[in-house]
Amino acid sequence: MEGDGQRKNVLALDSKQGVNDRRGFLKGAGMAAVAALVGEVIPFQANLPEGFVPAAAAADDSVLTGKDGLSLLNDRPVNAETPPHFLDDDVTPTDRHFVRNNGIPPTDIDLAAWRLVIDGEVDKPLSLSLEDLRSKFEVVKLKLQLECGGNGRAFFEPKAKGNQWTYGAVGCSEWTGVRLADVLNAAGLKPTAVYTGHYGSDLHLSGNSEKEAISRGVPIAKAMNPYNLIAFEQNGAPIHPENGAPLRLVVPGWPGSCSQKWLNRIWVRDQVHDGAKMTGTSYRVPRYPVAPGEEVAKEDFAIIESMPVKSLITSPQTGVKVADRKLLVRGHAWAGDRSVSRVDITIDFGRTWVSAELNAPANPFAWQTFSTQVSFPERGYYEVWARATDDTGVQQPFSIAWNPKGYLNNMMHRIAVYVG
Ligand SMILES: Nc1nc2c(c(=O)[nH]1)N[C@H]1C(S)=C(S)[C@@H](COP(=O)(O)O)O[C@H]1N2
Numbered sequence: 319m320e321g322d323g324q325r326k327n328v329l330a331l332d333s334k335q336g337v338n339d340r341r342g343f344l345k346g347a348g349m350a351a352v353a354a355l356v357g358e359v360i361p362f363q364a365n366l367p368e369g370f371v372p373a374a375a376a377a378d379d380s381v382l383t384g385k386d387g388l389s390l391l392n393d394r395p396v397n398a399e400t401p402p403h404f405l406d407d408d409v410t411p412t413d414r415h416f417v418r419n420n421g422i423p424p425t426d427i428d429l430a431a432w433r434l435v436i437d438g439e440v441d442k443p444l445s446l447s448l449e450d451l452r453s454k455f456e457v458v459k460l461k462l463q464l465e466c467g468g469n470g471r472a473f474f475e476p477k478a479k480g481n482q483w484t485y486g487a488v489g490c491s492e493w494t495g496v497r498l499a500d501v502l503n504a505a506g507l508k509p510t511a512v513y514t515g516h517y518g519s520d521l522h523l524s525g526n527s528e529k530e531a532i533s534r535g536v537p538i539a540k541a542m543n544p545y546n547l548i549a550f551e552q553n554g555a556p557i558h559p560e561n562g563a564p565l566r567l568v569v570p571g572w573p574g575s576c577s578q579k580w581l582n583r584i585w586v587r588d589q590v591h592d593g594a595k596m597t598g599t600s601y602r603v604p605r606y607p608v609a610p611g612e613e614v615a616k617e618d619f620a621i622i623e624s625m626p627v628k629s630l631i632t633s634p635q636t637g638v639k640v641a642d643r644k645l646l647v648r649g650h651a652w653a654g655d656r657s658v659s660r661v662d663i664t665i666d667f668g669r670t671w672v673s674a675e676l677n678a679p680a681n682p683f684a685w686q687t688f689s690t691q692v693s694f695p696e697r698g699y700y701e702v703w704a705r706a707t708d709d710t711g712v713q714q715p716f717s718i719a720w721n722p723k724g725y726l727n728n729m730m731h732r733i734a735v736y737v738g
């Protein structure tokens with residue numbers, strides 16, 4: 319039985335992922351990645367025959383092993399989002415953290431051989447093993463919110479090309495790692511350092527090893543923020559293979575694309591980084607408002623920096639049926655580099671608002687949890703809308719400012735409620 323499950327799993331993966339063969343991944347992946355697939359340490363892992371998929375993982379015959387309840391938007395590359403009601407936890411469990419891949423994740427990871435190179439505009443280029451990172455730098459744990467720049471793209475009209483994310487390309491796991499700033503300081507930034515350039519070991523979708531799947535970066539001022547991590551654990555366990563094991567950047571508050579997965583190099587640049595998906599119109603928006611469908615010249619696009627204020631109702635699930643006219647509404651709010659100062663809720667399409675209880679973030683750059691009890695005057699169909707305000711007074715809009723690539727959609731989230 320288990321053997322059949324295993325074979326079925328491998329076949330399904332092969333046919334969906336082509337060259338990204340999960341068997342190969344397991345073969346080379348080693349202890350940590352196999353344990354991540356089942357979300358536990360495996361005491362007798364040394365006895366597991368080579369190439370064996372643990373039965374707990376084999377039972378799930380999708381490309382999303384070790385993920386639970388995610389909606390698959392694309393299987394090549396794998397892109398999957400989390401329905402809002404599965405994001406209700408204050409800290410997003412690993413199996414509920416979205417996956418956004420631009421290329422083909424690495425399949426042959428040798429933890430002992432893994433190196434992170436820091437080079438470019440530094441006094442002392444570094445080549446650090448995973449053990450060096452743990453032993454030479456202070457290890458910190460932070461809950462950090464990560465959102466894809468294209469989250470909400472599905473609601474743009476006219477449609478923008480790319481993954482049609484609705485609400486769930488966002489999460490807030492607890493990451494363990496070392497501060498990016500500490501590592502850059504150890505290398506010694508030269509006065510000529512202006513930008514980082516991040517590299518990971520995933521392959522370009524074409525399989526061409528000369529090409530990068532994605533290589534983005536941030537200005538040095540952002541890179542030196544003490545809340546950026548070079549992370550080796552997610553929620554106290556090895557990082558999920560699809561979320562960048564064994565090493566990734568977490569640069570919270572900016573588009574998720576700045577948080578390089580499978581991180582193996584940070585090239586400190588003397589100019590704005592020009593890696594894959596840094597240039598052209600990638601992760602850029604027009605510098606001025608444009609009409610839906612309007613053509614915008616390339617030079618009029620600016621690189622997205624901080625993500626805008628946003629909130630998500632995570633309980634109840636949209637479509638809920640309420641018997642007693644009272645409902646506890648709960649969710650999370652975040653605001654890029656800023657913090658959220660209030661979340662307001664309406665049940666009458668924005669005519670009146672009540673202020674929800676809003677918690678401080680667990681640490682800077684964690685999302686903030688809100689909750690409030692709402693009462694409905696009579697039976698019928700209602701919508702609950704949430705609107706977050708950041709600490710400079712900027713609020714989420716009712717509807718979105720269109721842009722050609724479908725980024726930064728922070729319109730208010732709304733859920734349907736039937737009161738019986
Ligand atoms: N190496 C590498 N890093 C990457 C990506 C990628 O495709 N390859 N995708 C980026 C994008 S666009 C986002 S939104 C986040 C998503 O992180 P997650 O898949 O862990 O949720 O990873 C970023 N880091």
Ligand SMILES: [Mo]
Nearest residue numbers: 466467574575
């Ligand atoms: Mo992204």
